[in-house]
Amino acid sequence: MDTVIGVCYEGGVIIAADQSNGRSILTYQTNLDKIARLSSHSMMGVSGPNCDLVNFTEYISKNINLYELSNDGTKLSTKAQANFARGELAAALRKGPFQVNVLLGGYDEKTKGSLYHLDYMGTMHKVKHGAQGYAQHFVSSIFDKDCMPNMTEEDALNVVQKCIKEIHTRFLISQPNFIIKKVDKNGVEVISFGGDPADT
Amino acid sequence: MSILEYNGAAIIAMAGDGCVGIASDRRLGVQLHTVATDFTKVFRMSPKLYVGLGGLATDVQTLHQLLEFRMGLYKLKEEREMSPQVFSHLLSHLLYEKRFGPYFCEPVVAGLDEKGEPFLSGMDLIGAPVTTKDFVVTGTCTGNMYGMCETLYKPDMNPEELFETLAQALLSSVDRDAMSGWGGVVHIITADSVTTRELKGRMD
Numbered sequence: 001m002d003t004v005i006g007v008c009y010e011g012g013v014i015i016a017a018d019q020s021n022g023r024s025i026l027t028y029q030t031n032l033d034k035i036a037r038l039s040s041h042s043m044m045g046v047s048g049p050n051c052d053l054v055n056f057t058e059y060i061s062k063n064i065n066l067y068e069l070s071n072d073g074t075k076l077s078t079k080a081q082a083n084f085a086r087g088e089l090a091a092a093l094r095k096g097p098f099q100v101n102v103l104l105g106g107y108d109e110k111t112k113g114s115l116y117h118l119d120y121m122g123t124m125h126k127v128k129h130g131a132q133g134y135a136q137h138f139v140s141s142i143f144d145k146d147c148m149p150n151m152t153e154e155d156a157l158n159v160v161q162k163c164i165k166e167i168h169t170r171f172l173i174s175q176p177n178f179i180i181k182k183v184d185k186n187g188v189e190v191i192s193f194g195g196d197p198a199d200t
Numbered sequence: 201m202s203i204l205e206y207n208g209a210a211i212i213a214m215a216g217d218g219c220v221g222i223a224s225d226r227r228l229g230v231q232l233h234t235v236a237t238d239f240t241k242v243f244r245m246s247p248k249l250y251v252g253l254g255g256l257a258t259d260v261q262t263l264h265q266l267l268e269f270r271m272g273l274y275k276l277k278e279e280r281e282m283s284p285q286v287f288s289h290l291l292s293h294l295l296y297e298k299r300f301g302p303y304f305c306e307p308v309v310a311g312l313d314e315k316g317e318p319f320l321s322g323m324d325l326i327g328a329p330v331t332t333k334d335f336v337v338t339g340t341c342t343g344n345m346y347g348m349c350e351t352l353y354k355p356d357m358n359p360e361e362l363f364e365t366l367a368q369a370l371l372s373s374v375d376r377d378a379m380s381g382w383g384g385v386v387h388i389i390t391a392d393s394v395t396t397r398e399l400k401g402r403m404d
Contacts, residue, residue, distance in 0.1 A: 086261070089258075090258050090261070090262050093258065094301060117235060117236070119230065119258070121256065121257075121258040122258040122261070122262070123207065123228070123256075123257040123258045123261065124261060125228055125235065125236050125239060125257075127235070127236055130235070136230075136233050136235075137233060140233070140234075
């Protein structure tokens with residue numbers, strides 16, 4: 001039921017995710033943060049059951065952190081992080097799969113913004129824009145129409161806002177709040193949220 | 201929908217006179233939704249050996265990594281390139297190893313052996329191999345591809361004719377299949393070089 005939307009622009013990546021957490025007919029909360037910070041310059045928007053969301057993101061981010069600690073501060077590129085996540089998903093598939101679909105976005109000096117679309121089976125593909133969940137069916141055509149090469153951050157944010165508006169209009173499930181984060185040369189930053197994740 | 205049709209693929213490998221060609225579509229889908237139109241399913245394993253992996257995309261990527269690893273190991277130990285026959289045999293073995301929990305991938309192998317003779321083979325998801333002299337196909341529209349290949353193929357084509365044949369056979373086949381298409385790529389392997397061309401097709 002989760003919605004995760006990602007758009008790559010000249011100089012970074014924007015990822016937006018809905019903030020609803022629920023099961024069956026009940027909504028538990030509307031301020032859940034589904035975009036996990038992996039490293040100083042990468043983040044992962046995750047769609048799936050809350051247990052796998054937390055388990056998978058913690059596992060990946062802690063292992064990335066361990067690599068940096070064990071290797072004298074060497075940072076893993078976004079591509080490397082995505083490949084690591086893919087490897088874990090693929091290995092777990094035939095044992096105890098993580099039922100998470102992921103959009104991993106990050107910023108590197110050389111390659112600037114990059115966005116990776118990973119599904120729960122471990123299929124990995126580098127994309128300019130992507131969505132996970134039912135949202136795929138609603139927002140893909142907005143991407144095709146409005147995403148240009150060499151977009152600015154403002155253009156990317158406009159596209160994301162347009163996608164959120166579309167979901168609010170046409171998607172059956174109520175997802176009132178969205179959290180939007182960006183990653184650029186300054187690192188991971190929250191642009192806006194509907195519900196404050198810190199509100200316990 | 202079968203698990204082999206989850207992501208969608210169409211791959212043809214064909215032999216000519218002292219050359220082989222391998223062509224694939226570019227779609228990455230999740231059932232009926234198209235995620236990307238630049239997904240690679242044909243991989244260069246060595247200068248004269250290409251493998252086309254059709255089926256579940258995660259297994260395509262896993263198998264590719266496994267094959268790169270095994271080829272690298274062979275090259276270090278044997279200090280020579282792996283021949284297409286040996287590669288095909290290795291791939292068959294890798295697939296059968298997982299007989300009761302297989303990789304959902306049905307590959308085709310296309311290459312030129314040491315003498316410059318074309319080599320083609322295909323196999324099913326558990327590694328049952330077939331070696332042919334004309335063409336091998338795999339993917340979600342094999343019926344279409346067999347029909348097109350049987351009609352358009354003639355023996356001993358030169359590289360230009362081979363390219364034209366492969367391109368037309370692929371494009372016509374994928375146009376009648378919802379799960380494959382969205383562009384195409386053709387690699388023509390000759391004794392001296394490999395020419396790669398992108399195909400302009402219906403983007404639907």
